[in-house]
Every structure is written in structure tokens, then in C-alpha cells.
Amino acid sequence: MEATDYESKIKQLEKTVRILKKKLGRSEADREQMETAGELRELVLKGVIRDLEESQNTLEKRGQELESALANLKSLQVKLVESEKMSALGVLVAGIAHEINNPVNFIYGNLDHAYGYIQDLLKLIKIYQHYYPQPIPEIQEEIENIELDYIQEDAQRLFQSMNMGAERIHQIVRSLRTFSRLDESEFKSADIHAGIDSTLVILNNRLQPNPQNYQGVKLIKNYGQLPLVECYPGQLNQVFMNILSNAIDALEEGLKKNKIQQLNKSSFPSIHIETEVINQEWIRIIITDNGCGIEQKVQKKLFDPFFTTKDVGKGTGLGLSVSYQIIVDLHGGKLKCNSSPEIGTKFVITVPIKQKTYT
Numbered sequence: 001m002e003a004t005d006y007e008s009k010i011k012q013l014e015k016t017v018r019i020l021k022k023k024l025g026r027s028e029a030d031r032e033q034m035e036t037a038g039e040l041r042e043l044v045l046k047g048v049i050r051d052l053e054e055s056q057n058t059l060e061k062r063g064q065e066l067e068s069a070l071a072n073l074k075s076l077q078v079k080l081v082e083s084e085k086m087s088a089l090g091v092l093v094a095g096i097a098h099e100i101n102n103p104v105n106f107i108y109g110n111l112d113h114a115y116g117y118i119q120d121l122l123k124l125i126k127i128y129q130h131y132y133p134q135p136i137p138e139i140q141e142e143i144e145n146i147e148l149d150y151i152q153e154d155a156q157r158l159f160q161s162m163n164m165g166a167e168r169i170h171q172i173v174r175s176l177r178t179f180s181r182l183d184e185s186e187f188k189s190a191d192i193h194a195g196i197d198s199t200l201v202i203l204n205n206r207l208q209p210n211p212q213n214y215q216g217v218k219l220i221k222n223y224g225q226l227p228l229v230e231c232y233p234g235q236l237n238q239v240f241m242n243i244l245s246n247a248i249d250a251l252e253e254g255l256k257k258n259k260i261q262q263l264n265k266s267s268f269p270s271i272h273i274e275t276e277v278i279n280q281e282w283i284r285i286i287i288t289d290n291g292c293g294i295e296q297k298v299q300k301k302l303f304d305p306f307f308t309t310k311d312v313g314k315g316t317g318l319g320l321s322v323s324y325q326i327i328v329d330l331h332g333g334k335l336k337c338n339s340s341p342e343i344g345t346k347f348v349i350t351v352p353i354k355q356k357t358y359t
Contacts, residue, residue, distance in 0.1 A: 097176035100169065108166040115159045122152055175201035179237050187355050189228035192236070192285065196273060199240040206248050207271075213255055217248065218270035226275055226283055230355040235326045239335075242319035243287050243347050247271050250291025250345060257292060278350070285349040294339035302337055332356060 125148070135143070175198035200207070200219070209216040251269040274286040294302065303324040327335040333351035 097173045100176075101173045104166060104169045104173065108170065111159065111163055111166060118155055118159070122155060125152075172201055174198075179234075179241075187230045187232065190231055190233040190236070192226050192229050192231075192275060192283070193223050195233055195237045196240050196275075196285075199237055199244060202241065203244055203248065206245075212252065213269060215268050217251055218268050220270060220272040222272070222274045224274075224276040226277060227353055229283060229351060229353050231331055231351065232326075235330060236351075239323040239326050239349065240287075242323045243349075244271065246319065247287060247289035247291065247345070250289055250293070252291075254290075254292040254342075277353075281354070282350055282352055285351075286346060287349075288344060288346040290344040293341040293343050294337070294345055295341055303335070327351065 179195070179198035179202055207217040207219060248271070251271070255269065270290055272286075272288040274288075276284050276286075278284050303320050324335050327333045327349055331351050332355065333349065335350075336348045337345065338348070339345035
């Protein structure tokens with residue numbers, strides 16, 4: 001091979017090497033650029049992901065705040081609705097008690113005078129009969145017509161009955177006044193038994209025999225020796241009203257479904273109210289009925305606002321929810337329900353005897 005061709009090939013190879021080196025350099029630069037761009041993209045992507053996570057956390061927190069606010073609004077609505085309802089009932093009951101009390105006092109105050117007048121007249125008749133044992137035929141006929149002997153005998157029983165009736169109305173009026181103490185805004189020492197009894201007076205008509213329940217509701221009271229309890233008396237009366245009303249509803253429903261057989265005396269529709277002192281700090285009130293009972297899945301929702309198993313128009317789903325708030329939130333107590341379908345339901349109310357200072 002000639003020297004000229006050899007040199008030409010060497011130069012060509014050198015040129016090729018230079019070109020390859022340049023290409024290699026550019027490739028390395030491109031690779032470094034791509035790595036840098038990739039790192040930037042990764043940083044940007046991480047930043048976007050971090051921002052999204054923060055936004056999601058913020059949204060979740062905001063959602064929880066909104067849910068809490070909605071729950072508070074519902075709770076406030078429940079309290080306002082029930083408070084307005086019970087306040088109106090309290091005003092109505094207090095007004096009725098006042099209107100009844102005035103004429104009853106008039107009657108009650110005059111019964112003694114009327115009894116005295118009747119006794120004076122009967123005494124006078126006896127004197128006439130002593131000195132004129134043989135009256136003229138017209139008088140004798142009238143004595144027989146009006147049955148004077150029976151009038152003299154029955155007058156005592158008549159006035160005793162009237163006095164008992166007037167005293168009963170007085171008791172009812174006192175119970176109505178006790179129940180209507182719904183506007184009391186401070187804790188005070190109260191007689192729990194008086195509150196329960198006043199509530200039973202309001203519900204007395206529903207406990208009496210009727211075409212659907214010809215035996216009525218048997219009421220069993222087993223009261224313990226309770227001390228005066230610091231509480232909102234009117235609010236507790238509201239709880240008693242809600243639970244006892246529900247018990248009567250359950251008994252009526254049980255009768256409709258023939259789950260309570262009145263042929264057996266032990267199965268007569270009944271409500272049992274028991275009170276007891278647990279210790280020096282707590283008392284317990286137990287209200288039990290032998291109605292249709294409550295299913296387990298329903299018991300879990302029993303104290304939820306607006307939850308009801310009653311037909312439309314017969315229940316708002318507020319009574320037990322408000323009762324729970326009154327016992328637990330307002331009095332620092334406990335309210336529990338134990339029930340079995342077709343056997344009955346027991347509500348257990350536990351409240352402190354002395355209240356802690358609330359701020």
C-alpha cells in the first residue's frame with residue numbers, strides 16, 4: 001500500500017473519531033439535561049402531590065367542621081322545637097290549673113257552710129217530728145214522697161262524697177302546677193316523686209279503661225326513700241312525660257297486635273315505676289312496661305334526633321332525643337334502655353343527688 005493512501009485513511013479515521021467524540025459529548029450533555037429536567041419534574045410532581053394532600057386534609061377537616069356544625073344545628077333545632085312545645089304545654093296547664101282552682105275554692109269553701117245549714121234544717125225537722133208526731137195528711141204524703149228518712153240518713157254520706165271530690169280536684173290542681181314548672185331556669189332541690197305523680201295526673205285519662213283496653217293500664221309504684229334532688233324539675237317532668245307516654249303507646253300497640261292477653265291477670269297491660277337511692281351521690285328511676293318491646297337494631301337509634309318508629313303524624317322522633325340531652329347533658333346523668341320484642345321495655349334514669357357547678 002502506498003504511503004499516500006495510508007495517510008489518507010489515518011486522517012479519515014481521526015476525523016471519524018473526532019466526530020464520534022463530539023456526538024458522545026452531545027449525548028452526555030443531553031443525558032445530563034434530561035436528568036436535570038427529570039429531577040425538576042419529580043420535584044414539581046412531589047410539590048403538587050404535597051399540595052393536593054394538604055388540600056385534601058383541609059377539605060376533610062372542613063367537612064368534619066361542617067358535619068359538627070350541622071349536628072349542632074339539628075340538636076339546637078330539636079331543643080327549640082321541644083322546648084317551645086313543652087313551654088306551651090306548661091303555660092296551658094298552668095292556665096287550666098288557675099281557672100279550675102278559683103271555682104273549686106269557692107265550692108270547697110262553702111261546703112262546710114252548706115253542711116251546717118243542712119244539719120240545722122234536719123235538726124229542726126226532728127224537733128217538729130218530736131212535738132208533732134202526727135202531721136196532717138198533706139205533710140205526711142210529702143214526707144213519704146221525698147223519702148225524708150233516706151234524706152236524713154244519706155245527707156252525711158252526700159257531703160262526705162262532695163268533700164272527697166273537691167279535695168281530689170285540689171290534688172289535681174296541685175299536680176298540674178307541679179308539672180307546669182317548665183320555665184324554671186335554675187337548679188333547685190325537688191321532690192322526684194311529686195314530679196312523677198304530677199305527670200301521671202296529666203296522663204291519667206290514657207291509663208283508664210277504654211274500648212280498646214277494657215281493663216285499663218295497671219300502674220305499680222314502688223317508691224324508695226329518695227332525698228330532695230338538685231335538678232331542673234320541669235325538665236325532668238318532661239322526661240317522665242316522654243317515657244311514660246311512649247310506654248302507654250307501646251301497651252296500646254301490643255294490644256292491637258294481641259301480644260298482651262288480658263285473659264291472664266299477670267299479663268294485663270302494666271307500667272312499673274321504681275325509685276331507689278344507689279349511694280350517697282346518685283338515685284335511680286326505673287320505668288318498665290310489658291308492651292310490644294323494641295328490636296335490637298332500633299334500640300341503637302332510639303336516642304337519635306328525628307328517629308321514630310311511629311306512623312306519620314304520631315311521632316316526631318324528638319322526645320327521647322331531648323330526654324337524653326336533659327338527663328345526660330343538663331343533669332350529668334345516664335339514660336339507658338333495655339328491651340326485648342314482645343316482652344317489654346325498661347328505661348333506667350340515673351341522676352346525681354347534688355349537681356356539680358356548671359360554667
